Amino acid sequence: MLNRLTDSLDFQGQALQLRSERQRLIASNIANADTPGYIARDMDFAKTLKAATGALPAAGALATSHAGHLGTGGAAGAGGAKVAGELLYATPSQTNLDRNTVDMDRERASFADNAIKYEATLRFINSNVRTSLQAITGQ
Amino acid sequence: MSMLSIFNVSGSAASAQSQRLNVVASNLANADTVAGPNGQAYKARQVNFQTELMGQTANDPTSAGVRVSTIAEDQTPGRKVHDPKHPSADAEGYVTYSNVNAVEEMVNMISASRSYQNNLEVMNTAKSLLLKTIQLGQG
Numbered sequence: 183m184l185n186r187l188t189d190s191l192d193f194q195g196q197a198l199q200l201r202s203e204r205q206r207l208i209a210s211n212i213a214n215a216d217t218p219g220y221i222a223r224d225m226d227f228a229k230t231l232k233a234a235t236g237a238l239p240a241a242g243a244l245a246t247s248h249a250g251h252l253g254t255g256g257a258a259g260a261g262g263a264k265v266a267g268e269l270l271y272a273t274p275s276q277t278n279l280d281r282n283t284v285d286m287d288r289e290r291a292s293f294a295d296n297a298i299k300y301e302a303t304l305r306f307i308n309s310n311v312r313t314s315l316q317a318i319t320g321q
Numbered sequence: 322m323s324m325l326s327i328f329n330v331s332g333s334a335a336s337a338q339s340q341r342l343n344v345v346a347s348n349l350a351n352a353d354t355v356a357g358p359n360g361q362a363y364k365a366r367q368v369n370f371q372t373e374l375m376g377q378t379a380n381d382p383t384s385a386g387v388r389v390s391t392i393a394e395d396q397t398p399g400r401k402v403h404d405p406k407h408p409s410a411d412a413e414g415y416v417t418y419s420n421v422n423a424v425e426e427m428v429n430m431i432s433a434s435r436s437y438q439n440n441l442e443v444m445n446t447a448k449s450l451l452l453k454t455i456q457l458g459q460g
């Protein structure tokens with residue numbers, strides 16, 4: 183019962199972590215908008231989130247407490263967010279003389295978009311906590 | 322707290338851009354400087370930006386800051402004006418002015434100030450997101 187409450191919190195926690203990683207990535211791109219030769223990076227958010235949360239047990243799944251137990255799917259091991267290996271390169275829409283591929287319009291849009299989604303995730307967690315508290319206090 | 326390093330990344334970029342603005346100010350201030358007794362007029366300067374990785378590990382591309390690697394002097398010969406009455410005129414009556422191109426410097430100034438503003442906005446957004454994260458779970 184309790185892990186049903188915490189599983190959805192785990193998922194939102196991973197999402198929050200990845201959102202903050204992406205925020206930092208876009209901040210790096212904006213910071214390097216004038217650096218010659220800098221190549222803009224970005225991540226496929228949906229894919230990375232799936233990879234990060236795929237290792238979490240699904241709600242109601244059986245736990246494996248012994249080496250002989252069969253797993254319920256998903257990779258074994260901790261589901262930590264691994265980002266560095268899965269970074270993509272942004273395709274430049276216009277070429278630049280100094281080989282810099284930062285598209286400032288796109289980066290600004292992604293930054294605002296990511297900030298709003300980060301706040302949305304925060305609200306999901308907050309309302310999740312509120313719901314759990316209401317259920318616990320029974321009012 | 323991976324978002325905390327946004328302040329390092331954007332801060333380094335803002336500092337680099339302000340250095341660029343400083344160099345532009347020096348160039349514009351010396352736009353009409355004439356050659357001294359040694360025959361050498363002021364030479365326009367330009368900053369060179371370089372990416373500086375700021376992550377916890379050495380090859381972490383997700384937090385890439387900026388630093389000023391070198392300040393290069395423009396080696397094109399200065400503007401020569403025929404003005405025999407000028408106190409700094411040479412034996413043939415020519416006065417050598419600095420090689421600053423005021424139009425280029427203005428363009429550089431606008432670009433630097435826009436990039437500076439962009440980085441400040443990134444820091445403001447990161448700050449408000451972090452403040453909201455601190456209040457996570459309180460309602």
